[in-house]
Amino acid sequence: MTVTSTCCTMAKSSKSDSKKKVVKDAKDRRTVVARGLKCTSCGMEDSLTISTYTITEFFKEGMLEVVYLCESCGWRGCDVYPMNEGRAERLEFRVEKEADLNVHVARSSTSVVRIPELGVEIKPGSSPEGYITTVEGILDRIEAAVKVKARSGTVARVVRQMREGKKPFTLVIEDSAGNSRIASRKVKKTGI
Numbered sequence: 001m002t003v004t005s006t007c008c009t010m011a012k013s014s015k016s017d018s019k020k021k022v023v024k025d026a027k028d029r030r031t032v033v034a035r036g037l038k039c040t041s042c043g044m045e046d047s048l049t050i051s052t053y054t055i056t057e058f059f060k061e062g063m064l065e066v067v068y069l070c071e072s073c074g075w076r077g078c079d080v081y082p083m084n085e086g087r088a089e090r091l092e093f094r095v096e097k098e099a100d101l102n103v104h105v106a107r108s109s110t111s112v113v114r115i116p117e118l119g120v121e122i123k124p125g126s127s128p129e130g131y132i133t134t135v136e137g138i139l140d141r142i143e144a145a146v147k148v149k150a151r152s153g154t155v156a157r158v159v160r161q162m163r164e165g166k167k168p169f170t171l172v173i174e175d176s177a178g179n180s181r182i183a184s185r186k187v188k189k190t191g192i
């Protein structure tokens with residue numbers, strides 16, 4: 001099953017306190033870096049704003065989140081970039097206990113996210129959709145995305161067990177640009 005990611009804000013899937021904290025801090029640090037650009041979606045001149053903010057928690061080197069917003073058509077794009085340049089790599093994180101669900105994940109728009117045990121993957125969409133969340137936040141997104149699909153009952157049941165820490169699973173992120181991160185020492189990295 002393939003899921004195309006459609007949501008770029010951290011706020012939408014935020015439930016735990018740690019995630020709320022990220023959103024609050026992020027708003028405080030938001031900087032508009034460009035205004036009045038032409039929108040790549042609707043073509044309107046003088047309508048696109050680009051803002052960025054820096055997240056210094058969770059990831060060793062710091063991450064930059066970039067938000068594109070068109071005032072004319074409402075088009076919105078997001079992406080994340082590490083402060084250090086990355087290289088194409090595959091990240092593999094084994095989720096074995098409940099605490100692993102709180103590990104932070106920066107998913108860049110160039111990456112494919114997979115949970116092999118679910119047979120689900122999140123592929124890059126047509127708009128940039130990078131985000132920072134937690135492992136649990138990834139499960140939230142998968143759950144929301146599969147709700148309308150045929151296998152939703154089975155997937156939702158397994159996701160619930162994973163969320164309760166009752167079913168170990170593997171989170172795999174393959175990023176051709178190397179901009180994604182999983183904030184844990186347990187992560188296995190291999191070149192692709």
Ligand SMILES: [Zn+2]
Pocket residue numbers: 039040041042043044047070071072073074075
């Ligand atoms: Zn537009």
